[in-house]
Amino acid sequence: MPSTERLYYNDSHLIEFEAQVIDASERVSGWTAVTLDRTAFYPTGGGQPSDTGTLNGTRVVECIDDEDNRILHVLQGRAPAVGSVVKGRIDWLRRLDHIQQHTGQHIFSQAFVTLFNAPTRSFRVLEESCEIDVDLKNPTNEVIERAIELANNVVWEDREIVIHQVNPEEAASLPLRKEPAREGELRLIEIQGFDLTPCGGTHAYRTGEVGMIAVRSWERAKGLTRIEFVAGIRALNDYRKANKSARAAAALFSAARDDSPSLAARAIEENKELHRKIRALEEIAARVEAAELLGTAEPSATGVKIVCKTFADRDAESLKHLAHALIGAPQTVALLGSYDKGAARLVFARSVDAPGDMNVLMRDACALIDGRGGGKPDLAQGGGKKVEQLSEVIEQIRQRLI
Numbered sequence: 001m002p003s004t005e006r007l008y009y010n011d012s013h014l015i016e017f018e019a020q021v022i023d024a025s026e027r028v029s030g031w032t033a034v035t036l037d038r039t040a041f042y043p044t045g046g047g048q049p050s051d052t053g054t055l056n057g058t059r060v061v062e063c064i065d066d067e068d069n070r071i072l073h074v075l076q077g078r079a080p081a082v083g084s085v086v087k088g089r090i091d092w093l094r095r096l097d098h099i100q101q102h103t104g105q106h107i108f109s110q111a112f113v114t115l116f117n118a119p120t121r122s123f124r125v126l127e128e129s130c131e132i133d134v135d136l137k138n139p140t141n142e143v144i145e146r147a148i149e150l151a152n153n154v155v156w157e158d159r160e161i162v163i164h165q166v167n168p169e170e171a172a173s174l175p176l177r178k179e180p181a182r183e184g185e186l187r188l189i190e191i192q193g194f195d196l197t198p199c200g201g202t203h204a205y206r207t208g209e210v211g212m213i214a215v216r217s218w219e220r221a222k223g224l225t226r227i228e229f230v231a232g233i234r235a236l237n238d239y240r241k242a243n244k245s246a247r248a249a250a251a252l253f254s255a256a257r258d259d260s261p262s263l264a265a266r267a268i269e270e271n272k273e274l275h276r277k278i279r280a281l282e283e284i285a286a287r288v289e290a291a292e293l294l295g296t297a298e299p300s301a302t303g304v305k306i307v308c309k310t311f312a313d314r315d316a317e318s319l320k321h322l323a324h325a326l327i328g329a330p331q332t333v334a335l336l337g338s339y340d341k342g343a344a345r346l347v348f349a350r351s352v353d354a355p356g357d358m359n360v361l362m363r364d365a366c367a368l369i370d371g372r373g374g375g376k377p378d379l380a381q382g383g384g385k386k387v388e389q390l391s392e393v394i395e396q397i398r399q400r401l402i
Contacts, residue, residue: 001023001035001068003070004035005038007038008041009163012095012203014040015090016040016087017040017088018086019036019037020037021034021036021079021080021082022082022083023035024080027074031061032074033064033073033075034072034073034075035071035073041063041088042063042202043064043065046102047105050064051091051094054089055080056080058077058078058079093233095202096233098125098202099202100204100209100210100233101230102125102199102202102203103204103207103209104155105123105132106191106199107154107191107194107213108213108229109177110191111148112136113177114150119134119135119177128230129216131227132227133222133225135224136225145215148213148214152213154191154194155207155213156207158207158208159191159192161203161205161206161207162189163189164187165188166186168183168185171186171198175196176197178198187199187200209232210231211231211232211235212231212232212235213235214229215227215228253267286321286324289325290328293326294307299331304331304333304355305332305333306333306402307326308394308395309335310336310337310338310391311337313339315338316347316381319345324349326349328351330353330354331354332350332351332354333350333351335394336348336349337390339387342385342387344371344385345381345383346382346383346393348361349378349379349380350379358377359380361397362374362380363382365396366383368386368389368396369383369389371383371384371386372384
């Protein structure tokens with residue numbers, strides 16, 4: 001069976017075409033995959049998702065490259081008969097988005113090569129953004145901003161983009177940005193005076209169609225620098241979301257949008273200081289509370305005071321403060337618990353001269369409340385889901401220490 005002629009190779013802006021159905025096969029999904037003698041639909045590949053659209057009004061939900069250099073059009077609906085002529089239509093906004101992202105990637109990747117001799121190792125078009133993995137050794141915000149500035153200058157210069165078909169011998173003599181991924185005749189995408197790369201994807205006529213390129217974030221990943229970026233329509237949508245978030249944050253401070261980062265940083269520092277003061281006060285309160293609890297605790301037959309107490313809505317840190325205050329007294333064991341929103345937590349502690357392995361006791365207690373925990377012989381903590389059994393479990397542990 002002959003291969004599919006790829007109309008998008010010569011014109012990425014072609015969105016309507018006619019073709020003949022040469023094959024049809026059922027997919028696991030229950031839908032039908034149709035093969036045409038020619039198509040403008042781009043199949044998934046090279047980090048770029050496939051086009052979608054219609055064939056004679058029936059939805060094309062995905063396009064796939066098969067092993068025989070044919071393109072399968074997966075249809076959501078009744079398939080046309082083999083031998084019939086169909087009219088295809090590409091979803092233009094999706095195609096335009098992919099044109100902008102893919103062309104933007106070529107420009108952005110070449111910017112890193114031009115400035116830092118840092119090649120791109122992989123590229124992915126995601127749902128809302130794109131990623132490139134760049135072999136950039138010492139990434140910084142300043143370095144990445146330099147690449148973005150160069151890339152956008154190339155976009156705004158509105159340079160022409162030309163498609164070339166060359167044989168392997170011709171390709172070997174050209175300054176390609178990356179090695180070809182296939183043998184035989186190659187399709188090269190040339191961005192005038194800037195980039196020359198073998199690629200089978202859909203691209204703009206001129207760089208100005210990309211609009212602009214913006215970086216959302218970057219990180220070190222597997223020895224490379226992973227950069228998340230957006231171009232064109234996505235850059236505009238990303239700005240709208242970021243601007244909305246920035247204005248909402250500024251409104252909380254009754255301040256101008258660009259003042260909110262410094263005000264938020266100050267608020268965080270003030271909150272940390274307040275948190276430190278609260279913890280210091282909690283430690284003081286814990287010592288007073290511990291004295292009251294110790295005053296009412298009856299010594300066991302061995303002379304050990306076992307303090308058992310269950311609280312509502314008390315966090316683990318507060319329980320630990322109280323436990324430490326209690327075991328400051330000699331011959332003391334603290335068995336403390338708290339609960340909130342369907343979760344139980346435990347802290348067990350003993351003074352240096354009191355008996356019992358708190359780690360072992362904690363593991364046993366957590367098993368009874370469907371949880372987990374542990375620690376050291378003198379201090380352990382944990383939690384579980386069975387809140388209703390919390391008091392009963394603490395009592396069982398107390399009985400083991402009497």
